[in-house]
Amino acid sequence: MRDASCLGSALVLVIAAGSCLAAPAQSPDRIEFASHRAVYDLKLSSARGNRPVEAVRGRILYDFSGSQCEGYALQFRQVSEIDAGEGVRMMTDMRATTWEDAAAKSFRFNSQNFVDRKLKSAVDGRAEREGSQVDVNLSKPSAKAFAIGTRIFFPTDHMRRIIIAARAGETLLEAPVFDGSDTGEKVYDTLTVIGQAIEPQTSAPDDAAAGDAQLLQMRRWPVTISYFDKSKAGGDQTPVYGIRFELYENGISRALALDYNDFVVAGTMTSLEMRPAKPCE
Template identity: 40%
Template structure:
């Protein structure tokens, strides 16, 4: 059988990435963080195998990721996300994983609705659906799939847009490292990840000069290089240390668009290059 990374982990990574790419919500986002105007958009990324160790069992990988963001700070934000990857092993076997997610986050992170479906070789293997809500003492999750269940998570656990808001606020304040727990509905809808985020120095996107690359539209714009490491608190080793399940690295532009993606699983990486970028008309909040 083809040895690929656990596809549920891959699905969780994809859903987490969808959340990480999500734009900001709440009053601060409406005004822009540090003067940043975040734009609704649709970005398509071509995904391919980067570095790979023999232990990964992966001889080849290609795929495509589509990220569609819309909404505004008054009405909330919607994200539609699809991540399709085909893995090949050294014997020529292959496997296709197809993650499809939709999510909606209310202004000020009052609630977070999520739905995800994971297909392997066109067969549905997992579906997750539920709503997480903010509360005074804790945040509550009401799951509908894969089974009906209610649970609580810590009050300090962040939803995806809150997490990105924290990244951008930290970047503006010159903070280069912070830790946070996040919930994004990944896997069975019960997992809370511990994360650490490293933010590089602000830079200006170079002009590629004559290229038709979609990232040429972002030339001259400020960005930060960001790396987010995700840890599963239940997977401590014998010494009590945690190793990251995976790491996401990307350029975070001042308008909320992400480029230069890299997904690092330890024994292999996936590189994401922007293939197309469509900017939607912005719907301003009343009074703007």
């Protein structure tokens, strides 16, 4: 069974903040991310494999703020209790904070993974896009500096590109993504599959999104992102993990399904607090 804390960092790519209004006349390449705080309740959806999980319960807290002027800051926490049967239980607690500038040239990341309330790993570092490469400097888990390819997307920029592709009617997006997860050195190859747009008048949400008048007037898309280990190239690869969700045109996500290969966890949005965006000075 995979350590469930591994997927928390991937969610930082997915549950991105949204704009205040759906604006049909805006540029197709312009995405206005707005501040919000969302809560998602987690429970087991299905289990498979040789070591089936019997139950999962937990919660995601997601707090996003920022603008194109000041960059985007995130505070994220995912706590899960996993019952593997026969008296075997595990509590995972993944905490992360990140900051990314709107030009996708600078990315700072800090995370801690706890298992049964004991710290198992910690990562702290920053990545800077300079010329033909992205330079990464880590202070945790140990001091290290290295370079990765220039065509690497940071999390918020990756989400922006998914929304642009969806608006254009595209169904596939392949992109290498660096989010500072694992030991802070891993780059994932990702494949995003975008379904047909869901118009607001055809299907209303049945979670906390239903309480926001703006979201009720926005279209959304069913999206699946599969993550592959970039270091294992060649042949038919099995995703390390995957995420399914409905993505609003403003960037907010609902109806999560977190696929850890051995089991799938459903995430229901139970609370959503929209915050006014700060105007650029």
